Amino acid sequence: MIDFSDLSTPLVADACVRAGVPPRVAPAGVRPVVAGARLAGRVLPARHYGSVDVFLEAYRGARPGDVLVVDNGGRTDEACVGDLTVLEAAAAGVAGLVVWGLHRDTPELVEIGVPVFSYGALPLGPLRVDPREDEALCSARFGAHLATAGDLVLADDDGVLFLEAARAEEVLGIARAIRGTERDQARRIAAGETLRQQTAFEDYLARRAADPAYTFRHHLRRIGGAIEE
Incomplete structure (x- = not known):
């Protein structure tokens, strides 16, 4: 388990630059549902196509402490995760969720207590079911970056960044x-x-x-x- 408790994403971003590691920082605006929430863990990637089934399938391969990284293309016209998705994450041992998109069921998410990071809330869920890509559970796009199970994700009030696990200790x-x-x-x-x-x-x-x-x-x-x- 990665120890991020005494650090912050700005410090890690600066360290990436100093180490010659290209910083992979999520687009501005991704924030915790509850201020002060923090996350650090292995990336559990999932690309969303309009249905919750991709998350349920991802949870089958979850290890304790993983962070579900949801690629919803940065969409702001639908919420792609809600209370049931987050409750199921907790049941699977997932430490939290980082969403390139929106969430809903905010009061329930606050009560559940599992950290969720997103662009914000929207009442409307998906009205689509798009064709699924072969990479649905292999990688998640997050802005200009691609995150895989070989990466760690770190998140706090300043935002979200991804770090290759092999370079994490350094x-x-x-x-x-x-x-x-x-x-x-x-x-x-x-x-x-x-x-x-x-x-x-x-x-x-x-x-x-x-x-x-x-x-x-x-x-x-x-x-x-x-x-x-």
């Missing part, structure tokens, strides 16, 4: 190092040492004047800062 280690640096910088600001002082900002301006190609990111990496990647 990236999360870097994220914790960045967190440590940033927390130290925050403590020093609170103690009266400004961020400009900590980052030797006047020195940066002088170096940039002499070398316009010298960026603030170069400067931060030279001095060990972590506020930008």
Whole structure:
């Protein structure tokens, strides 16, 4: 089980950049139904075609702690998951759902307590049944990205990102190092040492004047800062 409890999606996104891992971040606007909810687990992919059967089939292969990642093409004209889908997820040991689309039955989802992330709520369910693709249970599209069972999904109030499981230990280690640096910088600001002082900002301006190609990111990496990647 991945330990994401002491991290955040912004820290992991910065760590991806530092590690040379292309960040796979979900489109803006995907948020938890209940503020403060968090998720971390193996991707359990499912593409939605208008019927709940694809979710029920996906649950047959679920492992405890998996996160159902639902590809509904980012549609905003229908809700593709509701209370029964989420209750069945809990029964299958699924830790939560991340939906590229909408949900419904909000009060029931709040009561159930299984974390659900989506674009928001809509009363109307699907009025269609589309042809099913061969990849229905192999991968889920989420914006510009493709998520598979070889990926982890991390989600919090800032959004959702996907991370190749094989790189997770490395990236999360870097994220914790960045967190440590940033927390130290925050403590020093609170103690009266400004961020400009900590980052030797006047020195940066002088170096940039002499070398316009010298960026603030170069400067931060030279001095060990972590506020930008």
